[in-house]
Amino acid sequence: MNMLVVGAGAVGGYFGGRLAEQGEQVTFLVRPNRYEQLQKTGLHITSPHGDIAITPQLITRDMRPDRAFDVILLSTKAYHLDDVLQDLAPFVSSETYIIPLLNGMQHIRRLTEVFGEDRVLGGLCFIESTLDAEGRILQTSPSHRLLFGSRTGKPTARLEEIAACFAKAKAPMMYSMHIMDDMWQKYLFISTFAGVTTLFRSAIGPIRQEAVGRQMILDVMKEAKQAMEEQGAVFNDDVEAVLLKQMHGMENTMKSSMLRDMEKGQPVEVEHFFSALLKPSTTDQMNALKLVEANLRMYLKTIK
Numbered sequence: 001m002n003m004l005v006v007g008a009g010a011v012g013g014y015f016g017g018r019l020a021e022q023g024e025q026v027t028f029l030v031r032p033n034r035y036e037q038l039q040k041t042g043l044h045i046t047s048p049h050g051d052i053a054i055t056p057q058l059i060t061r062d063m064r065p066d067r068a069f070d071v072i073l074l075s076t077k078a079y080h081l082d083d084v085l086q087d088l089a090p091f092v093s094s095e096t097y098i099i100p101l102l103n104g105m106q107h108i109r110r111l112t113e114v115f116g117e118d119r120v121l122g123g124l125c126f127i128e129s130t131l132d133a134e135g136r137i138l139q140t141s142p143s144h145r146l147l148f149g150s151r152t153g154k155p156t157a158r159l160e161e162i163a164a165c166f167a168k169a170k171a172p173m174m175y176s177m178h179i180m181d182d183m184w185q186k187y188l189f190i191s192t193f194a195g196v197t198t199l200f201r202s203a204i205g206p207i208r209q210e211a212v213g214r215q216m217i218l219d220v221m222k223e224a225k226q227a228m229e230e231q232g233a234v235f236n237d238d239v240e241a242v243l244l245k246q247m248h249g250m251e252n253t254m255k256s257s258m259l260r261d262m263e264k265g266q267p268v269e270v271e272h273f274f275s276a277l278l279k280p281s282t283t284d285q286m287n288a289l290k291l292v293e294a295n296l297r298m299y300l301k302t303i304k
């Protein structure tokens with residue numbers, strides 16, 4: 001299977017690295033600075049599941065591979081999507097499946113508009129990873145799971161082939177029969193988790209210890225759920241209880257990738273995560289979400 005990973009960052013570098021580790025044909029589409037860095041240093045991952053050091057196969061947008069890609073793992077930030085859609089076009093054939101790993105939901109519509117409904121699968125990942133100053137990938141907590149699947153729920157022989165290839169990786173990378181529900185649930189989780197951790201600029205532990213922190217978790221989740229339902233999400237009745245249990249079961253030190261990006265002074269996906277939930281018609285009641293969004297917008301002003 002010939003695979004392209006777009007963005008050799010914290011997520012793409014990790015899962016692409018796990019596939020390359022098994023000898024799969026993985027090429028990373030990167031921008032010039034990352035190209036130079038990875039050529040010099042190789043791709044390094046440190047992880048509780050085992051470290052990796054490989055010499056990655058790299059291309060930049062002006063290079064052409066000798067054969068089409070079967071699968072593209074898309075793992076850039078949402079605020080790079082406009083550029084990525086252009087850069088990616090020459091690498092997508094009528095047989096290529098795109099598996100996006102971005103948090104949130106808005107990118108699905110953009111991808112299907114450009115590449116068509118049939119080329120775009122659903123995808124998500126549960127992983128806490130970041131890049132260090134030298135561009136090495138640091139993967140820190142136990143979870144390193146990737147889910148993908150057909151957005152209409154029907155598996156095909158080719159999707160089964162991809163699942164079989166992913167199953168060889170030393171990370172759970174699995175097919176889901178209900179990927180859209182999984183994506184909405186992950187979006188609800190991450191909008192709450194990233195919302196409160198960036199608002200309080202804290203890992204989850206101290207937030208959970210304060211009454212105001214616990215209340216903010218409840219408020220952000222309730223409002224985000226309502227906004228997502230207005231956009232068509234269908235959740236199980238117990239979704240809040242399930243996600244709260246998950247949030248209360250995490251290690252005290254667990255941070256969202258958005259908070260880690262803030263700590264490095266990098267941009268954050270505020271439009272993609274939060275503005276997308278705050279339609280003018282629903283904003284009257286959405287005080288917690290508005291606070292989360294305003295906090296991030298103000299942060300963005302400080303780094304511009």
Ligand SMILES: NC(=O)C1=CN([C@@H]2O[C@H](COP(=O)(O)OP(=O)(O)OC[C@H]3O[C@@H](n4cnc5c(N)ncnc54)[C@H](OP(=O)(O)O)[C@@H]3O)[C@@H](O)[C@H]2O)C=CC1
Pocket residue numbers: 006007008009010011012029030031032033034075076077078080083084087101102103125126127128129130131257269
């Ligand atoms: N990190 C985490 O723990 C998790 C993140 N996510 C989500 O995954 C997505 C990716 O996040 P993450 O991996 O952390 O982000 P990173 O910033 O670590 O990685 C994104 C990479 O995309 C690259 N990139 C940007 N534009 C292009 C382009 N046109 N062509 C090629 N490469 C490009 C960047 O390269 P350059 O070096 O050139 O800037 C960067 O290396 C986000 O939506 C995030 O919310 C989901 C679960 C967990």
Ligand SMILES: CC(C)(CO)C(=O)C(=O)O
Pocket residue numbers: 103125126127128129190193255256257258
């Ligand atoms: C919560 C977590 C770490 C789970 O994957 C995540 O998605 C993020 O912080 O972006």
